[in-house]
Amino acid sequence: MSSNPNDTKYVAVPGPGMIPERDKDKRPVLEASHLGIDFGGLTAVDEFNIAIGATEIGGLIGPNGAGKTTVFNLLTKVYQPTRGVIMLDGKDTHGMNTTQANQAGIARTFQNIRLFDKLTVEENVKIGLHSSIGYHLPSAVLRLPRYWREEKKAHERALELLDIFDMADMADVRSSSLPYGAQRRLEIVRALATGPKILLLDEPAAGMNPSETEELMNNIRKIRDTFNIAVLLIEHDMNLVMGICENIIVLNFGKIIAKGNPKTIQNDPKVIEAYLGSQDGE
Amino acid sequence: MGNKIKILGKTNKNSLMGFINYGIIILFFVVITIVKQAGALTNALSGQLIPICAYIVMALSLNLVVGISGELSLGHAGFMSVGAFSGVIVSGAMNYGGVTNGAIRLIVAMIVGAILAGIAGVVIGIPVLRLRGDYLAIVTLAFGEIIKNVLNCLYVGVDKAGLHFSVTDEAHMDMSAEGVTLVRGPMGAVGVVKASTFLAGIILILLTLFVIQNLVNSRTGRAIMAIRDNRIAAEATGINVTKYKMIAFVTSAVIAGSAGALYGLNFSTIVPKKFDFNTSILILVFVVLGGIGNLTGSIIAAALLTVLPEIFRPFQDYRMLVYAIVLILVMIATNNERLRAFWKRIGHIFRKKGGELNEQ
DSSP states (O other), X not given: OOSSGGGOOEEEOSSSOEEEGGGTTSOOXXXXXXXXXXXXXXXXXXXXXXXXXXTOEEEEEOSTTSSHHHHHHHHTTSSOOSEEEEEETTEEOTTOOHHHXXXXXXXXXXXXXXXXXXXBHHHHHHHHTGGGSOOOXXXXXXXXXXXHHHHHHHHHHHHHHHHTTTOGGGTTXXXXXXXXXXXXXXXXXXXXXXXXXXEEXXXXXXXOOHHHHHHHHHHHHHHHHHHTOEEEEEOSOHHHHHHHOSEEXXXXXXXXXXXXXXXXXXXXXXXXXXXXXXXXXX | OHHHHHHXXXXXXXXXXXXXXXXXXXXXXXXXXXXXXXXXXXHHHHHHHHHHHHHHHHHHHHHIIIIISOOOOSOHHHHHHHHHHHHHHHHHHXXXXXXXXXXXXXXXXXXXXXXXXXXXXXHHHHHHTTSOXXXXXXXXXXXXXXXXXXXXXXXXXXXXXXXXXXXXXXXXGOXXXXXXXXXXXXXXXXXXXXXXXXXXXXXXXXXXXHHHHHHHTSHHHHHHHHHHHOHHHHXXXXXXXXXXXXXXHHHHHHHHHHHHHHXXXXXXXXXXXXXXXXXXXXXXXXXXXXXXXXXXXXXXXXXXXXXXXHHTGGGGGGHHHHHHHHHXXXXXXXXXXXXXXXXHHHXXXXXXXXXXXXXX
């Protein structure tokens, strides 16, 4: 896969948008059309359309308060949309709750980190592995061989996943005592453990220094390539966004103002205006 | 390699804590038995042995709700009450029917008490555990009171035709003349043929520890704790919140029901008023004093706080005062930064020693 996001060729698909040419034989992992939500009389997001290819890395950017996290909350069914349809891997998510949406293949991280504080790093990952651990309460209480076998498997899998971010040696540390950057990485590992088809990252590079951000970029690519999944990320760090996102959606006041590859977005007058204000504004 | 050692150390630590709890209970049993054989056990204390066991089980089961699942239950005595009365009724009916063996009656009574308390737990849990917030505390508080008042006007008798129930008075039970009244409204269960033994109490505690500890160290336990730590993240990680809260709550109710049966079959009479709000709070105090989420602490707190009032009977008037002071002191002690740092240092020393042991 090309490392320069500007080189990705796009093809139109029936529905709300374009997906990378390499994904054209698989169905888009996530499609949202005419998505919108009102809070009371306030329209927070309106006419949001997106299509994400099976192995695409997409970006969602916009000024503060543009509604980016609201879009994430809509896609993961934390909020039920007022209008529009969300198709996850070809399935309509209408009526699903957050738990069901995750089981259907969408996993996320949070802008304000949400780890299971009192549990260890390994336990946090094992909670992500929850549905892939194959025993039930009776075999756990009676400690049947099945329990030991599945727990051993889960333990090995958890360490394997932690290894992506070189965190296997922190497995026994309480998650709340991890440094900030490691907490963000642990959230990603936990989300990956649920076996998603698409991973939503809400400001993954927040609070990271340039070298950590560089490493994160490589890791996001590595995740996409090894797990063959799609990634959609919200980020303010433009180096990261322009460096890895093949398709970028710019949101302002709840509406999409621009869409395209990094080069198009950088030169789009509407985007420049949204970020810097218009020249004849005053 | 270093990695492996650390992981082994951790598993050891987890199961070690479990074995310590079993050890404490077995030691308790052995010491009490020896003291009893030597004839050094006072009457007052020997009468407290089974209640101590019942309260330890109650504290452990409430800890599952409060400490592990992070919900507040203010009506745990209600489940105990359900277990106690259904246990006493079943045992009474069996006794009437000719089953005089105490052990069999106790086991059946515990099972029936556990099932009925479990059903009560499901009935409460289904609507309440779907909500966010502290509704469980309010509803369980109401449940405790409702159960108390229902039992206050419940009359149960047994004759050749089977069990007879009434909610008005004894005459309305339509019982034949040779029948026996088992529960007499506000007077409670009367003429209970005792069946509980200290050994049965100890076995129940061990069984409770076994269930709770194995539950906590499993995928189910992790899911329950995940919901406690961060509900939104748990949902986003694919955990079915209502289901796992239900598992914790109903398991706790089932255990409380069997503890109730043990408690009920230890006295010749038992009144519904015994299981009021004060008892629920008493059990909560065991959990808070012992440390929320700390099973060993619950055991010790429940045992001490059941025995101490007996020992300090001469100062009975000041009991609640001392209680309040102790609670405040514990809260100060556990929230004091310096004390916390002190405990942490001690923990570090122990962990270092443990680490060295593992290296060898």
